[in-house]
Amino acid sequence: MEQQRLWTRDFVLAFLVNLTMSLTFYLLMTSMAGYAIERFGAADSVAGLASSGFIIGALIARVFAGKYLDFIGRRRMILGALVVFVACAALYVPLTGVWAVIAVRVVHGIAFGAGNTAVMAAVQTIIPPARRAEGTGYFGTSTTLATAVGPFLAVVLAQQLGYAAMFLACAVFSVAGLVMALGLRLPERTPTEEERADRWRLTLTSIMDLGALRIASVMLLTGLAYSIVLAFLATHTAQLGAPDAASAFFILFALVMLAARLLVGRIQDRHGDDVVMYPIFALFTLGLVLIALADSGWMIVVAAVPMGLGFGSLFPSAQAIAVTVTAPHRVGLAIATFFIMLDLGTGLGPVVLGTLVPRLGLSGVYLICAGLVVLAAGVYYLFHGRSRGGRPVTHG
Structure with a gap:
C-alpha cells in the first residue's frame, strides 16, 4: 500500500511551497492598484496595469514553461522562480516610478507562471494515479487558503502598518517557500532525443x-x-x-x-x-x-x-x-x-x-x-x- 500514500513528505512540502507563492500572489493582487495610486498618483488605468501586469507575466511564462519544464528541471524551475520572488518583493519599496513597478510586476508574474506550472506538474507525479482527483483536491486547498488569507492580510498590513510591511510579508513568504523548496525531492524526466531535436521549434x-x-x-x-x-x-x-x-x-x-x-x-x-x-x-x-x-x-x-x-x-x-x-x-x-x-x-x-x-x-x-x-x-x-x-x- 506504500504506493497509495498521499500525504508524503514531498507532497506536504509542495503544498507549503504553493501556499507561500499563492499568498504572495493574492497579497499583491489585492493591493497593488491602491499602492500605485497612493504612492505615485497613478491614473486608474495605469493602476490597473500595476495589478494585472502580474497576470500578463504569468501568461507569458506558461506558454513556454510546459515545453521547457523537463529541459530545465522541475525542482530547478521552482527554485529559480522563488529566487526571483524574493528579489521582486525586495525591489518594490525602493522603486521611485510606477512604470518601474509595473515592469517588476511583469517579471514577478513570469516567475509565478513558471514556478506555479512546475509545482503543479511536479505534484501530479507524486500523487498515486488511483487517488488523482482526491490528491489534486487536497493540494488545491493550498490555493484556497491563500484566497481567503491573502486579501485579508493585504488590507490589515497596508492599513495598519503601511505598504512596506506588506512587501516585507511577501518577502518572508517567498524566503520560506524557497527554504522549503530546497528540501523537495521530485522525480525528474529526461527529454527524449526527438524532443531535444525539436527543442527550439515552437508549434501549437x-x-x-x-x-x-x-x-x-x-x-x-x-x-x-x-x-x-x-x-x-x-x-x-x-x-x-x-x-x-x-x-x-x-x-x-x-x-x-x-x-x-x-x-x-x-x-x-x-x-x-x-x-x-x-x-x-x-x-x-x-x-x-x-x-x-x-x-x-x-x-x-x-x-x-x-x-x-x-x-x-x-x-x-x-x-x-x-x-x-x-x-x-x-x-x-x-x-x-x-x-x-x-x-x-x-x-x-x-x-x-x-x-x-x-x-x-x-x-x-x-x-x-x-x-x-x-x-x-x-x-x-x-x-x-x-x-x-x-x-x-x-x-x-
Missing part, C-alpha cells in the same frame, strides 16, 4: 497539449463567468445598498470551497467524472442566477454556498481530468495549457463582459455568465463526458 502542439485543451476550454468559459464575480460583486452589492455583503460572500465562499475540495476528489476517483462534474456545473449556474436576481444582501451571501460548491470544486476536478487524459511525458504541457485558458478567461472577462454592463446592467451580465457555465457543461459533454462516459483515464 509543442507549447500546448491538445488533449488537455479540450477540458481547458471548459475553464476558459467558466473563468470568464467567475471573473465577473471577482471584478464586480462589490459594485453590485453597493448598488443593492448592502456593501458588507461582498466581504461576507467571499468569506463564506472560501469556507464552502475548502470543505468541497476535501470531499469531491474522493467521490470523483471512486465513481467517475460525470458524477461530480454535472452537479458542479448546476451549482455554479445556480449561484450566478441567485446573484443576478438578488434584491438584498442576504441573497448575495446565500449564493456563496452553491458558488463555493460549484466553482470551488470545478478547478481541482477539471485539473485532474486534464492530467489523466494526458500522457505522462506531457503533464507539464497539460498543466500549462489548463492554466493558460483559465488565466485568459479570468483576465479577459472583466474587459469583454464589462462592456455589456452599461447596456444590460450587472444583473443581466450575471445571467449571461450563467449561460456561459451551461455552455461549458455542453462543451464538457462533447469533449469528455460523451466519449468516455465521464470515466477518468489513468496513465501509468
